[in-house]
Amino acid sequence: MLASFRAELLKIRKRPATWVLALVWFVLLVLFGYVFTYSFAANPPDPPENQPAAVQQQQEALNEQLLNGLLPENLLENLFTNGTFNLGAAIVLILGAMAAGSEYGWGTLKTSLTQRPSRFGLLAGKALALAVFLVLFVALGLAAGALSSYGVALLEDAAVEWPPLEELAKAAGVGVLTLGVWGFLGFALAMLFRGTALAIGLGLAWALAVENTIALLPIDSDWWESFRRLTLGENTASLGSIFGDPNPAFGIPEPLVEPERAAITLGLYVAIFAALSLFLLLRRDVT
Amino acid sequence: MAATVSREPGREERRPSPLVETHGLTKRYGSRITAVRELDLTVKRGEVYGFLGPNGAGKTTTLRMLLGLIRPTSGEARVLGEKPGSPAGLEKVGALVESPAFYPYLSGRDNLRVMARYSGAPRSRIGEVLDQVELSGRAKDKFKKYSLGMKQRLGVAAALLKDPELLILDEPTNGLDPKGMADMRGLIRRLGRGDRTVLLSSHLLGEVEQICDRIGVISKGSLVAEGSIAELRGRQGLLVRAEPVEEAARIAERLAGVEEVAVADGALRLRTNPDRAAEINAKLVSAGLRVSELRPAGQSLEEAFLELTGGETV
Numbered sequence: 001m002l003a004s005f006r007a008e009l010l011k012i013r014k015r016p017a018t019w020v021l022a023l024v025w026f027v028l029l030v031l032f033g034y035v036f037t038y039s040f041a042a043n044p045p046d047p048p049e050n051q052p053a054a055v056q057q058q059q060e061a062l063n064e065q066l067l068n069g070l071l072p073e074n075l076l077e078n079l080f081t082n083g084t085f086n087l088g089a090a091i092v093l094i095l096g097a098m099a100a101g102s103e104y105g106w107g108t109l110k111t112s113l114t115q116r117p118s119r120f121g122l123l124a125g126k127a128l129a130l131a132v133f134l135v136l137f138v139a140l141g142l143a144a145g146a147l148s149s150y151g152v153a154l155l156e157d158a159a160v161e162w163p164p165l166e167e168l169a170k171a172a173g174v175g176v177l178t179l180g181v182w183g184f185l186g187f188a189l190a191m192l193f194r195g196t197a198l199a200i201g202l203g204l205a206w207a208l209a210v211e212n213t214i215a216l217l218p219i220d221s222d223w224w225e226s227f228r229r230l231t232l233g234e235n236t237a238s239l240g241s242i243f244g245d246p247n248p249a250f251g252i253p254e255p256l257v258e259p260e261r262a263a264i265t266l267g268l269y270v271a272i273f274a275a276l277s278l279f280l281l282l283r284r285d286v287t
Numbered sequence: 288m289a290a291t292v293s294r295e296p297g298r299e300e301r302r303p304s305p306l307v308e309t310h311g312l313t314k315r316y317g318s319r320i321t322a323v324r325e326l327d328l329t330v331k332r333g334e335v336y337g338f339l340g341p342n343g344a345g346k347t348t349t350l351r352m353l354l355g356l357i358r359p360t361s362g363e364a365r366v367l368g369e370k371p372g373s374p375a376g377l378e379k380v381g382a383l384v385e386s387p388a389f390y391p392y393l394s395g396r397d398n399l400r401v402m403a404r405y406s407g408a409p410r411s412r413i414g415e416v417l418d419q420v421e422l423s424g425r426a427k428d429k430f431k432k433y434s435l436g437m438k439q440r441l442g443v444a445a446a447l448l449k450d451p452e453l454l455i456l457d458e459p460t461n462g463l464d465p466k467g468m469a470d471m472r473g474l475i476r477r478l479g480r481g482d483r484t485v486l487l488s489s490h491l492l493g494e495v496e497q498i499c500d501r502i503g504v505i506s507k508g509s510l511v512a513e514g515s516i517a518e519l520r521g522r523q524g525l526l527v528r529a530e531p532v533e534e535a536a537r538i539a540e541r542l543a544g545v546e547e548v549a550v551a552d553g554a555l556r557l558r559t560n561p562d563r564a565a566e567i568n569a570k571l572v573s574a575g576l577r578v579s580e581l582r583p584a585g586q587s588l589e590e591a592f593l594e595l596t597g598g599e600t601v
């Protein structure tokens with residue numbers, strides 16, 4: 001397994017697509033997490049001439065609030081509670097799908113398996129290497145947020161106060177679970193479909209369209225709510241909520257799931273996705 | 288027809304257990320396709336074994352089963368005494384199955400680094416195998432930039448990483464130009480020297496004839512013959528042109544030691560020992576026949592092959 005892990009690390013590390021995804025992740029986070037909000041809040045559009053003073057004040061207070069949310073002390077609220085970190089779902093879904101699916105596309109699975117590793121060892125090494133890169137992507141996301149918020153503090157001449165270490169450690173855990181569940185979903189889908197294309201297509205459709213639709217459908221019943229409690233988005237959102245109240249400007253609903261349960265659910269999902277991948281590899285012919 | 292004569296019987300006596308042995312090996316896909324049917328195969332230590340069959344005969348399917356990539360529907364196989372595909376069984380087996388498959392974005396050398404990590408081969412082997420397949424000069428180039436011949440050679444290099452006792456090569460000359468083919472065959476012959484056993488699949492008769500000690504012929508999933516080239520070439524005979532041909536045929540039929548007489552294109556084909564040519568000639572002449580041609584006419588390996596595979600071209 002360790003040998004397979006090292007083989008897999010070499011493959012992911014040397015793959016250009018890995019670093020393209022890392023770059024896209026960094027840029028997305030900086031843009032959507034900071035640049036857009038900042039340019040809106042710092043340069044508000046000119047108010048219409050006959051706007052009442054009360055509305056004007058309200059507008060200014062909101063901008064103030066928005067700017068405040070971008071400062072280092074609010075790093076974790078901005079990244080997690082506001083859902084910015086979930087932008088990474090699509091990115092790591094692709095990363096996970098590539099790690100598993102490309103082997104089928106290139107036919108390299110047979111080349112690797114005839115070298116000697118057991119199927120279990122090969123898959124465990126693969127999953128472990130993916131986990132390492134998911135952790136790196138979490139670190140990259142946190143770093144992108146930290147750098148951006150530092151930049152905002154400099155521009156606004158605000159004091160730089162970081163969240164306490166304990167909160168940062170929690171954030172690392174939440175980040176790993178958030179990206180982990182999507183990364184391993186991509187991994188399992190690619191094993192299931194024996195390729196990247198369908199896995200990425202269906203995975204993205206689920207992440208971007210289906211889950212959001214499920215959350216918005218006005219169905220009022222117990223079983224629907226218990227179903228919604230199982231979706232990945234509800235659970236990651238619940239974990240994100242532990243860092244503070246969401247900014248009302250973003251209109252984020254109350255989480256359905258309690259954070260402890262969400263952490264367990266997400267952990268179970270990762271385990272299930274990994275187990276499913278292993279089951280598929282052990283059972284199926286490699287042609 | 289399952290003769291088992293090796294060119295070097297001395298070697299087998301020392302290590303009697305066959306390197307590869309299958310009994311009733313069968314692979315079905317769905318209910319309609321039987322890719323491999325009741326295959327009994329024996330590959331002995333030190334030989335270069337040619338696994339010959341037309342397209343779709345089941346060669347690749349068999350080799351995949353020997354490597355544990357696919358599971359047989361029934362029957363069993365032992366490779367180096369182990370279950371196919373188990374890490375212990377693969378320890379001394381190197382293989383190139385179907386087309387060479389590697390990571391396109393990695394260089395040849397990095398691809399071998401990945402494979403060496405999987406196999407546990409020491410890093411020093413990478414340079415050695417690159418030299419062996421004469422790819423050292425291009426080792427830094429990306430796999431996707433390789434020509435087909437270079438890809439094929441990288442596949443052989445990866446198969447050699449473990450310094451295997453058994454080398455399994457599935458149509459390694461497929462798609463190569465004549466020079467590439469000749470080079471690859473030279474390489475395989477070199478690799479097959481000494482104690483190493485090579486199991487080479489091919490749909491080219493001339494190829495296995497050049498390289499292999501022993502051949503197994505597979506057709507429509509079944510092994511239809513196994514033996515040395517000489518054995519497969521089979522029964523020898525004589526071609527006789529004599530006038531009148533019907534009379535000649537009647538006389539020939541009565542000769543002792545002539546197993547079969549056939550008339551084709553105005554000539555006789557006798558299945559008999561070619562050494563009897565002079566004697567047969569004398570008999571025909573003394574009966575008053577005019578003999579214009581008389582020569583040994585062994586069934587060519589090609590004819591034998593066509594007969595075995597039911598006329599499918601190779």
Ligand SMILES: Nc1ncnc2c1ncn2[C@@H]1O[C@H](COP(=O)(O)OP(=O)(O)OP(=O)(O)O)[C@@H](O)[C@H]1O
Pocket residue numbers: 287316320321322340341342343344345346347348349490
């Ligand atoms: N995964 C599969 N699913 C269904 N049928 C298959 C599969 N793999 C192989 N076959 C069938 O099994 C038969 C044997 O195929 P195989 O690839 O073993 O032949 P081969 O001797 O290697 O041929 P070639 O010389 O063309 O490589 C063919 O009829 C093929 O269509």
Ligand SMILES: [Mg+2]
Pocket residue numbers: 346347348385457458
């Ligand atoms: Mg084949």
